[in-house]
Amino acid sequence: MPRIIVFLGPSLERHDAEKMLPAEYRPPAKRGDILRAIEDGAAIIGLIDGVFHQDNAVAHREILTAMKKGVDVIGASSMGALRAAEMNTLGMVGIGEIYRMYKTGELESDDEVALVFDPVSGLPLSEPLINIRFTLIKAERDGVISSDDHATLLTAARSLFYPRRTYRAIVSAAGSAIDQLTGKRFLEWADNHACDQKREDAVAALGYIRDLLPLGKGK
Numbered sequence: 001m002p003r004i005i006v007f008l009g010p011s012l013e014r015h016d017a018e019k020m021l022p023a024e025y026r027p028p029a030k031r032g033d034i035l036r037a038i039e040d041g042a043a044i045i046g047l048i049d050g051v052f053h054q055d056n057a058v059a060h061r062e063i064l065t066a067m068k069k070g071v072d073v074i075g076a077s078s079m080g081a082l083r084a085a086e087m088n089t090l091g092m093v094g095i096g097e098i099y100r101m102y103k104t105g106e107l108e109s110d111d112e113v114a115l116v117f118d119p120v121s122g123l124p125l126s127e128p129l130i131n132i133r134f135t136l137i138k139a140e141r142d143g144v145i146s147s148d149d150h151a152t153l154l155t156a157a158r159s160l161f162y163p164r165r166t167y168r169a170i171v172s173a174a175g176s177a178i179d180q181l182t183g184k185r186f187l188e189w190a191d192n193h194a195c196d197q198k199r200e201d202a203v204a205a206l207g208y209i210r211d212l213l214p215l216g217k218g219k
Contacts, residue, residue: 002043004209007033009049010117010124011077012202021206027122029079031056034066044072046209048202050079052114060087067091072212075099076205077198078113078128095208096201098130113198116163126165127194132157134195135167144189145182152177153186167194 001022008017009028017025026033028049037045045066050058063083066073067090075084076095084094085102094103101107107130115128133154140150156173157165167190171183 001213003041004044004046005037005040005042006046006206006209007049007080008046008202009078009122010115011049011198012206014122017202017206020203021210023206023209029058031059032062034058034062034073038066038069038071042066042071044074044209044212046205047073047075047080047083048077048205050083052079052110058083063087063092064090074205074209077201079110080205081201082110082113093208095205097197098201101130111162114162115165126163127167128198129157129162129165131195131197132165132167132170134197135190135193138193138195139186139189142189142193145186149178149182149186 004021004023006017006021006023006025007027007029008014008025014025023046028051029047030051034045034047047058058079060083063073064087072093074093074095075081076099081094081096081099081102084092084099088094088103098107098113112130113128115124115126117124136145136150136154139145140147145153152174153170157170160169160173167187171178171187174183
């Protein structure tokens with residue numbers, strides 16, 4: 001079976017990922033990690049999570065080097081979606097809705113997928129803006145908030161620095177612009193119904209990689 005290396009962090013729990021795809025899972029990628037994966041014999045690289053501001057981000061050149069050596073590079077969910085949208089014409093494969101939105105220009109900033117996470121457990125400590133967007137759409141569709149509330153909460157979310165984005169912080173930042181009862185109803189709903197588009201796209205990317213394998217492998 002070809003050697004598969006996947007860079008994964010808070011987008012998807014590792015134990016869940018391992019059930020979907022037998023692979024070598026490494027922490028979120030930083031500058032140089034793709035080149036090390038090539039040196040280690042990777043035939044397929046899944047780039048899902050990567051560092052943004054804590055360290056130097058994955059360079060386009062190292063992804064290009066991997067593809068020139070015949071390595072399949074698949075991106076999704078977070079840093080992977082961003083890089084795949086930038087390099088899809090060069091051979092990098094993008095998977096998922098977030099990738100599509102970056103590719104079409106609906107999303108532009110890396111702030112959309114940025115968050116902070118516990119370095120030990122890998123659990124997210126803030127909510128990425130892209131997940132907030134999908135959650136607000138669903139909340140309006142479910143009748144939890146109005147279209148005006150939707151716009152107010154999205155503006156509040158965008159006003160917060162990404163490490164501070166939580167649903168409670170967003171409602172607090174909206175202040176008197178949103179009715180107190182509406183804010184409480186939204187938070188109670190979000191506890192069980194918030195969207196996690198980054199996770200969905202990460203799952204889709206692992207499924208795509210699994211389907212690249214010889215029949216019966218990795219199932």
